Amino acid sequence: MPLSNAEPTTYPVVDTGQTSFFDGMKAISKPRAGSAFDGQDASFARNPPRYADNGDGTVTDEVTGLVWQKGFAVMTYQEALRKQKVFSLGGKTDWRLPDIKELYSLALFSGVDASGPGMERVPKGAKPFLDAVFGFEYGSNGPRTIDTQLLSSTIYQGKTMGGMKTVFGFNAADGRIKGYPVSDPRTRSGKRFTVRFVRGNPEYGKNKLHDHGDGTIHDNATGLMWEKADSGRGMDWKNALAWVRGKNAEKYLGHDDWRLPNAKELHSIVDVTRGPQSTKSAAISPLFEISQIKDEAGRDAFPSFWTSTTHQNTRGGTDAVYICFGEALGWFKPPGAPGSPRLLDVHGAGAQRSDPKTGGASRFPRGRGPQGDVVRSKHHVRMVRDIRP
DSSP states (O other), rough: OOOTTTTTOOOOOOOOOOEEEEESSEEEEEOOTTTTTTTTGGGGOOOOEEEEOSSEEEEETTTOOOESSSSOEEEEEHHHHHHHOOBHHHHTTOBBOHHHHHTTTOOTTTBBBBOOOSSOOOOOOOOOOOTTOOOOTTTTTTTSTTTTEEEEEEEEHHHHHTTTEEEEETTTTEEEEEEESSSSEEEEEEEEEEOEESSSOOTTTTOOEEOOOSSSEEEEETTEEEEEEOOOOOHHHHHHHHHHEEEETTTTGGGGHHHHHOHHHHTTTOOOOOOOTTTSSSOTTTOOOOOOOOTTSSSEOEEEEEEEEEEEEETTTEEEEEEEEOEEEEOOOTOOSSOOOOOEEOOOTTEEEEEEESSSSGOTTTTTTTBBBBSSSBBOOOOOEOOOO
């Protein structure tokens, strides 16, 4: 059923915390209504983050109702599964390893990506993608600055990097969701992660989707209304924002308050039980329509989608966040494999990465980063609005 005025949201999407505005390269003053770059993340504030330190080693998220371990430990996935069975803190014993949607509720895009050449030291200007109320340490689970991968309980329903069992995590040092091999592909031993347990609100992250029959999908859990279809073509970030403004001008589907979703809003409709390898579908409910594309090897694939959120790095605001509803491809050679890097699913359908806002693909013909992440710079658009304005 559509959301009634009395029905509470059980999955409130916490705002990204991004308050700065950006053009294709750098921070700017707030754009005028209807001008280029109007409609980006900082134009909207919904469920701003609010945390309470309980003074007993726990932190309450006052938006989601989730209670978090303030500090962290470093362990493998298997060790974390064993630890959660006996973990006690703040007088409570019902702690669990968070799933990826619970974990991503903590992401703050006021952060500045710490990745870069070398990655042995924290670059000037880097800032964690995590509120200061929590314990944080660059390189907490590995030798590189960016080895601050927070572990989730969500196993990818497919394989990455040429056949590795994969678990999703959120990197609080570089601001990305990726699928990580449960075993380190270099050593085949258990990969170590930064682990923070959670308790409370068992309904968080569970969608309540309803096809309203008019080209929109309501999520009664989040209070968001989604466009059932997508843009049908890719475009750069500036044009994605302009696409939405154009749809509002024509009062698309009877509404003139559509927006390009922010990173956490868009991630809320990822369905990690689905994917190209497991269900031959995109990682999204079948209630939604989704386009098909050809990937860099000419194979049928599903597109990634822009968000309104700039992914800040120490060079400025050159990149924006996108979500992979198909495989998160990269040019990668598994350790010990013969030959050259090949096009593989390196991070899993449901990953969140970033791309240059314009013109980046030709500069990175074999991708970028440690796993050779494919760079496109043209992604699809799926619009969102509040069910209750």
